[in-house]
Amino acid sequence: MKQPFNIMHILPSGTRQYCMHGWVAHIDNTCVGHIHMLIEANQRIKFLDAWVHEEYRRRGIFRSLWDTRWQYVQSNYPEYTAYAWCKPMSLPLLLEKGFTTGESSIYVERKVPITSKQTRSFPSTDCPVTC
Numbered sequence: 001m002k003q004p005f006n007i008m009h010i011l012p013s014g015t016r017q018y019c020m021h022g023w024v025a026h027i028d029n030t031c032v033g034h035i036h037m038l039i040e041a042n043q044r045i046k047f048l049d050a051w052v053h054e055e056y057r058r059r060g061i062f063r064s065l066w067d068t069r070w071q072y073v074q075s076n077y078p079e080y081t082a083y084a085w086c087k088p089m090s091l092p093l094l095l096e097k098g099f100t101t102g103e104s105s106i107y108v109e110r111k112v113p114i115t116s117k118q119t120r121s122f123p124s125t126d127c128p129v130t131c
């Protein structure tokens with residue numbers, strides 16, 4: 001059974017990124033999904049950090065969050081350019097909403113090596129336990 005959910009708008013507070021807005025979907029005060037946006041220079045808005053809890057996916061939560069944010073953007077930021085870096089799961093909705101594809105990107109990573117001069121600041125696991 002689909003549970004009803006509510007959406008809370010977290011406005012920029014000055015205690016974290018001052019230009020970040022968040023929208024949180026919650027059921028009984030537990031977060032089940034969120035999206036964010038950053039107001040950037042040159043009348044640009046970055047849409048980011050879309051997430052819905054695995055147990056609540058494919059019930060329209062992302063769509064509702066998206067529509068709520070879009071309504072706010074349309075009311076407050078006419079003429080701005082909204083953009084996002086999408087994953088395959090979020091791309092279809094953005095295309096449906098009239099966004100066009102641009103550059104793609106590739107995720108890369110590496111572990112930062114420990115140099116010979118660095119020592120660990122925490123006890124190693126083979127340290128004898130004496131208490």
Ligand SMILES: CC(C)(COP(=O)(O)OP(=O)(O)OC[C@H]1O[C@@H](n2cnc3c(N)ncnc32)[C@H](O)[C@@H]1OP(=O)(O)O)[C@@H](O)C(=O)NCCC(=O)NCCS
Pocket residue numbers: 049050051052053056057058059060061062063064085086087088089090092093
């Ligand atoms: C992407 C995500 C936020 C979608 O949340 P959701 O609440 O399940 O999405 P909705 O039910 O509102 O679906 C809205 C639309 O998104 C698209 N969509 C959602 N899940 C999808 C999937 N697994 N594959 C393809 N399209 C998908 C569809 O276009 C869908 O519309 P439809 O239901 O009419 O087909 C969720 O799967 C998630 O948190 N994924 C992991 C994090 C992630 O990838 N975030 C995106 C970062 S860019």
